[in-house]
Amino acid sequence: MGTTPTRPLHAVTEVEPRLTFRTIHGYRRAVRIAGSGPAILLVHGIGDNSETWRGIIPHLARNHTVIAPDLLGHGRSDKPRADYSVAGFANGLRDLLAVLDIDRVTVIGHSLGGGVASQFTYQFPELVERLVLVCAGGVSREVHPVxxxxxxxxxxxxxxxxxxxxxxxxxxxxxxxxxxxxxxxxxxxxxxxxxxxxxxxxxxxxxxxxxxxxxxxxxxxxxxWRGQAVTILDRSYLYEHIPVQIVWGERDGLLPVAHAHLAHSAIPDSRLEIFSESAHFPFHDEPDRFVATVQNFIATTQPAAFDRQRWRHTLESGLRTTDISGSPADRLAVLDAIDATERSAT
Incomplete structure (x- = not known):
């Protein structure tokens, strides 16, 4: 686990996000956009909306085009009787980026949005430069009873x-x-x-x-009723060639910090940052540190270059225990988490 220096966040008015709307498949989607440069896609959690990122968007937008949509069924986007699965949300993000004429992004997902960001990376690796998982859903079955x-x-x-x-x-x-x-x-x-x-x-x-x-x-x-019914761990080996940053609040009561360590072990060469003073919303609790972490991650990594042949070979090879870092106990914990989630879904 690294330590990223913090700095105070000052008001940034020149890159405040603008709210705009796009109609896709007949449904209106709300999206906040700010800045210019390489694109960052922010994906909020369940029941939330793009307003949750308001405090950090202006700071990321100093050097990037920041895109923060309201997922379908959330915020000011339409709320039809539609597909609200993780895969459905990932498809919607792809279509939104196409309409916005954005070819590649660093995708940052919080909570459910972390699961969506991971699914988006899995379905459309050619669109992803980097992946940031923030207290991400879909790691292991364990979740708060609420x-x-x-x-x-x-x-x-x-x-x-x-x-x-x-x-x-x-x-x-x-x-x-x-x-x-x-x-x-x-x-x-x-x-x-x-x-x-x-x-x-x-x-x-x-x-x-x-x-x-x-x-x-x-x-x-x-x-x-048994917990999370999906997991990202069974396909995490596919992110071997994509820079991945994991951010978690040590006090998270909804998705325990143990999930951060599982994901870190399962995703090759991933980075892990635990925010000791944060719970489920580290970008609210410690925004200065969060922005610094993201900026440092982007500055010190090269964007992924998608190679279809290499992706196909990785898929054919499948998950191997040697892909899981850490001790034998860490490997066993990841495999147990995959098995427990699979059993809960049957």
């Missing part, structure tokens, strides 16, 4: 309480107070309370019926 509730009958009906006038604002206010109390107390163990403000903000953002329905469909596409 997310498993999404598969329980009646959960969707209970969540509709946020459609009652006044409830969203009350949830957001309560979340901010809980987070403030948690941090003021110096509580350092992993806990969802650390991110209560963001959690309540995400839930409150689905007060309309269509957004509510899209949120439930997205959640149930990746999580069931």
């Amino acid at each position: 997310l498993r509730l999404g598969a329980v009958p009646g959960f969707a009906l209970g969540l509709r309480v946020v459609q009652v006038p006044g409830v969203p604002a009350a949830l957001e206010s309560t979340g901010r107070q809980i987070s403030a109390l948690c941090r003021a107390s110096g509580y350092s163990r992993p806990s969802v309370l650390h991110d209560a403000a963001d959690g309540m903000r995400v839930v409150a953002g689905h007060s309309d019926a269509t957004g509510h329905r899209a949120f439930i469909k997205t959640l149930r596409a990746v999580v069931d």
